[in-house]
Amino acid sequence: MTAKGTRRAIHGEWTKLRTVPGQLWTVVSLTGAMVGFTALIAASAGEGQSGVLGPAALSLSGVYLAQTAAALVAIAVVSCEYPRMIRTTLAANPRRTTVFLAKAAVTAAVVLAAALPAALGSLAAGRTVLSGRSGFSQLPLSSASLWRAALGTVVYLLLVALLSVGVALVVRHAAAAAGAVMALLYGPYLATLIITMPEHVLHRVQKFSPMTAGLAVQTTTGTGTAPLAPWTGIAVLAAYAGGALVVGWGVLRVRDA
Structure with a gap:
């Protein structure tokens, strides 16, 4: 694997992404969705809601919608080539590991570029909406926990995107990959709302x-979304993403279409 070949592969993946307007709008929507959804949740939150989510998590709650955009960006980078174009890509660059790394790198770069302003904008929107309401606590801007939650949210969105790359490489169909990722993210959470479970099972x-494990990184008070330490929760999500990438890389190595 040469540096020149890697750069060429990355440039090719970036060219595919930026020449499809719909995919670029999906990247932009990640930031807009997170900021807008945070403002909406903050405006509609009942008194004491910050005690349930935690003050930082409430100001970053747009992540529940933004993660969908992050997943769709990743799926678009991978799935746009199936079933017709992948043979052309592999003929132009037969080093399949290089192709895999290029897709993961482009996905990570564009999601990171959108997630950073999304987290900062979400914090600003949430704090602005909540500042005029009584009964909502706010962490000071000097709080290390606040910035850990914000940085952790960026990492969370990045890992969701990489998880989606792996799933898309395995499934090789945009709609099916999106459905699989959404089921993996939202399914267990919805199950806990619908099914009555003993506390230890929950x-x-x-x-x-x-x-729920990954978003424990937003926890500043209480147990948050899961009874895990913040970075331990991120490690759980990283294990999912890493496993999906390894399986996706393996599938790419042995199958063309």
Whole structure:
């Protein structure tokens, strides 16, 4: 794997992404969705809601919608070539590991570029909406926990995108990949709302579900979305993303279409 070949592969993946307007709008929507949804949740939150989510998590709650955009960006980078174009890509660059790394790198770069302003804008929007309402606590801007939650949210969105790259490489169909990722993220959470579970079972589901475990990084008070330490929760999501990438890389190595 040469540096020149890697740069060429990355440039090719970036060219495919930027020449499809719909995909670029999906990248932009990540930031807009997170900021707008945070403002909406903050405006509609009942008194004491910050005590449930935590003050930082409430100001970053747009992540529940933004993660969908992050997943769709990643799926678009991978799935746009199936079933017709992948053979052309592999003929132009037969080093399949290079193709895999290029897709993951482009996905990570564009999601990171959108997630950073999304987290900052979400914090600003949430704090602005909540500042005029009584009964809502706010962490000071000097709080290390606040910035850990914001940085962790960026990492969370990045890992969701990489998880989606792996799933898309395995499934090789945009709609099916999107459905699989959404089921993986939201399914266990919805199950905890619908099914009555003993507390120890509920906590186990929360600890091993990628969304609830990963979003524990936003916790500043209480147990948050899962009874896990913030970075431990991110590690759970990273394990899901890493596993999906390894399987996706393996599938790309042995199959063309």
